[in-house]
Amino acid sequence: ENMKIYPFDMLVNQVLMPIHCRIADTDNPLKGIQSAFWQGVITQCCNEVMVKAVKPKAPRCLLLSFEQSELIWIKALLLTYQGYAVTTLVSISDKLTGFQDALTALPWKACVVVGENKLTPSQLQELIVVNQAFAFPMILAGSLRVIHANDFKTSEL
Numbered sequence: 087e088n089m090k091i092y093p094f095d096m097l098v099n100q101v102l103m104p105i106h107c108r109i110a111d112t113d114n115p116l117k118g119i120q121s122a123f124w125q126g127v128i129t130q131c132c133n134e135v136m137v138k139a140v141k142p143k144a145p146r147c148l149l150l151s152f153e154q155s156e157l158i159w160i161k162a163l164l165l166t167y168q169g170y171a172v173t174t175l176v177s178i179s180d181k182l183t184g185f186q187d188a189l190t191a192l193p194w195k196a197c198v199v200v201g202e203n204k205l206t207p208s209q210l211q212e213l214i215v216v217n218q219a220f221a222f223p224m225i226l227a228g229s230l231r232v233i234h235a236n237d238f239k240t241s242e243l
Contacts, residue, residue, distance in 0.1 A: 094167050102128070102160060128156035136166045144171040145195035151176045152209055158200050161227055165198065182212040186219060194222050201230040210237055 109120045147170035151158045154177045162172045189197075197220075199213060217224040226234055 094164060098160060102156075106156065125154070125156045128159050132159040132163045135163060136172060139166050140171045141169065144169055146170070146192055147172050148189070148194050148197045149174045149200060150178060150197065151200045152178050152205065153201050153203060155202065157202070157228065161198065161200050170196070181208075182216050186216065189216065189220055194220070196222055197224045198227050199224065199230060200227045202228050204233050205230065210234065 105124065108114070109117060109124055111117070114120065147165050149158065149162050149165065149172050151174075158174065158176050162174045165172045197216075205213070213224065225231075
């Protein structure tokens with residue numbers, strides 16, 4: 087319900103991030119179960135809003151992450167509000183090389199890679215290969231943008 091009432095920035099800054107920070111507190115004895123529950127709530131709420139908000143001919147944006155975090159869904163929601171039809175793939179653990187066929191099958195306009203932790207050298211190399219193979223922009227978001235600022239040439243969305 088809050089996602090219908092609050093502007094996006096207010097929703098993130100005054101509702102989502104305070105809850106995320108409280109759950110992530112190292113002194114929280116219920117961190118694991120609360121995190122799992124919160125992740126499910128965020129995933130479901132963001133998906134519901136994204137399905138309702140996407141326009142029929144919206145440009146396609148692929149959102150990738152090697153991690154599992156509710157922050158990914160917040161980024162997906164933001165991209166939806168910016169006018170994109172977002173496809174989200176989280177917890178990628180395999181190589182991306184076989185993924186290139188999927189990238190050419192649909193008319194993607196952008197690819198956003200979200201994460202808070204440093205990519206492994208093999209993950210970084212795979213992203214570079216994918217980025218070089220396709221004409222759409224690839225954007226790093228979250229802490230990845232700062233961590234890999236010199237390792238990876240990215241675009242702005």
